[in-house]
Amino acid sequence: MTAIAVHPQDAPVRRAPLPRLLRAELRMILRRPRTLIGLTLLALVPIVAGIGITIATSNGDTSNGTEGLAAMVAGNGLVLPIFALAVGMTMLLPLTSAMLAADALAGETAHGTLRGLLIAPVSRGRLLAVKAFGVATVILLAVTLMAVTGTIAGVVLLGGDGMLTTSGSTLPFVDGLGRVLLAVLYSAAQMWALAAVALAVSAFTEHPLIVVVVTTGIVIVSGVLGAIPTLDAIHPVLITTSWDAVGDVISDPLTGDTMGQGLLRAACYLVIGYSIAYARMLTRDG
Amino acid sequence: MNRKKTALSVAAGGTAIGVVGLILIATPAGADETPPALPAISAEALVQSVLTTDVPALSGAVELRNNIGLPIPGLPQSSPGEAIAHVYADGSGRGRLAVQERGGEHTVVRDGQTTWLWSSADRTVVKYTGSVDHADKADAADKMADPATAARDLVGLMQRDSTISVDGTAKVADRPVYQLVLTPKPTERTLLREIRVSVDSETRLPLRLDVMANGQADPALRVGFTEFSTGPQNPSLFSFTPPAGAKITEFGDQDKPTEAQRNQFIDGLDAKVVGEGWDTVLTGKIPADLVKNSGTPQREGKAGKADVNPLGMLKQLGKEVSGPFGTGYVISTKVGTALVTTDGRVAIGAVPQQVLVDALGQK
Structure with a gap:
């Protein structure tokens, strides 16, 4: 009784502190074997790409028919993490984001554990926020992990003095790292947008596989529509449209207009995804 | 019941905000704006001012929309509102043009004496130390000595086969422009309907060129700025040092045909x-x-x-x-x-x- 008298504010508000919820959620996601395997595989992507490019360019020929970003990687190690992110964003990172979002709500429903959470002393909004935070954090972790192993692999395997930009200038190493950081933030933001849409799907179903299938479907269909020139009127609304603009970070001076547009688009999809997910969470029975 | 209502309004509101945002991204800026009010100007005076203007220090993003039914070799196609190139000039003859591709770039830098062409895809540099054709320049300069006559001659020449007029004002790259329109006379057997040049009201630089074909509402070809601003530029934009490991080809006056x-x-x-x-x-x-x-x-x-x-x-x-x-x-x-x-x-x-x-x- 004396304890309550000392902390009277504890008695009426029986809410779990937010940091503890967030930590618990993160710990739960990171303890799943599939999350760990996924993160490990993603971290290996830049290493494998770096070894491949090193072998392909070992005869000193830098123009071996590679195109686009790949042509910039040879002897230019700091571009490897950006190249790896661009490659990852075509399929591996969207798949990981979809998997995380699927586990967050649909997976919990399938195990019957979401019911417990819904009747716990946590508001629906807070529950969704915790779930969204967990997904977003692990996505950022995955992207950062790729960038870190990519940078290390690039410097060790491919070397290079600073970063050779697509404009032909050479940036100092620290500026190059800044560009890598920019690529990390941009890729993470695009994946957050996709994960928000996936989370909305996740709130509606109890089969995690459906979430993954629908999300991958969205990515593939958007990619196909984006490749048809006559449909260029709808290209600006497709979620995948500016994903490959991540390569723009290695131009000098930085031309951020496509990336800026990509971020705005991502923000729109974030709002759509989370508001639908929130509405579904509110109407769910306990 | 209350909760259901909240849920519905959250879903509807959020989705609406997102969709409106996406549509705003998709609509090119200034599409449905009322044309800006500018003092009236005759076609001749407009052409004359374009001929006499000097390129100031500027930077801009350029779009290319190709709707002619065939891709233009060597040029990327930009989707609505997306720039394919960036242009910089310092106002005294030095400039930079950077054409972006997927993960690559072609850059042209003119630093006064030397012109550099850089291609990131194969990491090659072409160094060109020649002078611009003096003969042509002198000839042009002769004609330009009297811009009023030059403009009248040019307009007269164009009026032989076309109707030339200033068709109101518009906004290009968020700047008020005059629209100079060339329409072929009815007797001309051509596929083109009109050519529309948007001239910046302040600097008198052409900011956009639209080529309209018969039976097409949208321009068949559009080259123009999506962003344009004048002002001093970073001088480092106008110098180029070939990176280590690049293949350099040199050209000079003696290599000209x-x-x-x-x-x-x-x-x-x-x-x-x-x-x-x-x-x-x-x-x-x-x-x-x-x-x-x-x-x-x-x-x-x-x-x-x-x-x-x-x-x-x-x-x-x-x-x-x-x-x-x-x-x-x-x-x-x-x-x-x-x-x-x-x-x-x-x-x-x-x-x-x-x-x-x-x-x-x-x-």
Whole structure:
């Protein structure tokens, strides 16, 4: 009784502190074997790409028919993490984001554990926020992990003095790292947008596989529509449209207009995804 | 029940905000704006001001929309509102042009004396230390000495076959512009409906060029700025140091083709201009060695990508036709037509096919 008298504010508000919820959620996601395997595989992507490019360019020929970003990687190690992110964003990172979002709500429903959470002393909004935070954090972790192993692999395997930009200038190493950081933030933001849409799907179903299938479907269909020139009127609304603009970070001076547009688009999809997910969470029975 | 209502309004509101945002991204800026009010100006005065203006220090993003029905080789196609190139100038003859591709860039830097061409895809640098053609420049400068006359001459020349007018104002790259419109006279046999040049009201630089074809509401071709601003630029933009490991090719004045070589090449083309105004047709011959290549398809593949079979490509792109000129292939786009005969004659113009056939007939 004396304890309550000392902390009277504890008695009426029986809410779990937010940091503890967030930590618990993160710990739960990171303890799943599939999350760990996924993160490990993603971290290996830049290493494998770096070894491949090193072998392909070992005869000193830098123009071996590679195109686009790949042509910039040879002897230019700091571009490897950006190249790896661009490659990852075509399929591996969207798949990981979809998997995380699927586990967050649909997976919990399938195990019957979401019911417990819904009747716990946590508001629906807070529950969704915790779930969204967990997904977003692990996505950022995955992207950062790729960038870190990519940078290390690039410097060790491919070397290079600073970063050779697509404009032909050479940036100092620290500026190059800044560009890598920019690529990390941009890729993470695009994946957050996709994960928000996936989370909305996740709130509606109890089969995690459906979430993954629908999300991958969205990515593939958007990619196909984006490749048809006559449909260029709808290209600006497709979620995948500016994903490959991540390569723009290695131009000098930085031309951020496509990336800026990509971020705005991502923000729109974030709002759509989370508001639908929130509405579904509110109407769910306990 | 209350909770359901909240849920519905959250879903509807959030989705609406997101969708409106997406639509805003998709609509090009200034599409439905009321045209800005600018003092009236005559076509002649507008042309004169364009001719006399100097390029100030500026930076801008350029878009290229190609709707002619064929891709333009070597140029990326930009989707709505997306820039393909960035332009910088310092106002005293130094400049930079950067054409972006997927994960690559072609950069041209002119730092006063030297012009650098950098291509990131194969990491090559072309260094060009020559002077710009002085003969042409002096000639042009002579004419420019009296811009009023030059403008009147130019407008007069254009008025022979077209109607030229200032068609109100608009906004390009968020700047008020005058729209100078050239329309072919009804007697002209051309595929084009009009050419629209948007001239910046302040700097008098052309900010956008639209080519409209018959039977098309959208411009068939649009080159213009999506962003444009004047002001001093970072001087480091106008210098270029070839990166380590790049292949450098140098060109100077001595590498230019001599007058005789040039004349020989032009004679070989047998170029002729048939007609005038909008239905001008350029006829000529494909250089003999090019035709020879096309006759030996077995060389294909061995020499790799560079040796494309021109006739084979024509068959793919064009439609086979025959007439008084023999047989040939017609490649038609929204803005122009090209006719290549099997014996190597070429006719090209912004005209329908029949005009080309007539032009080939005029020996």
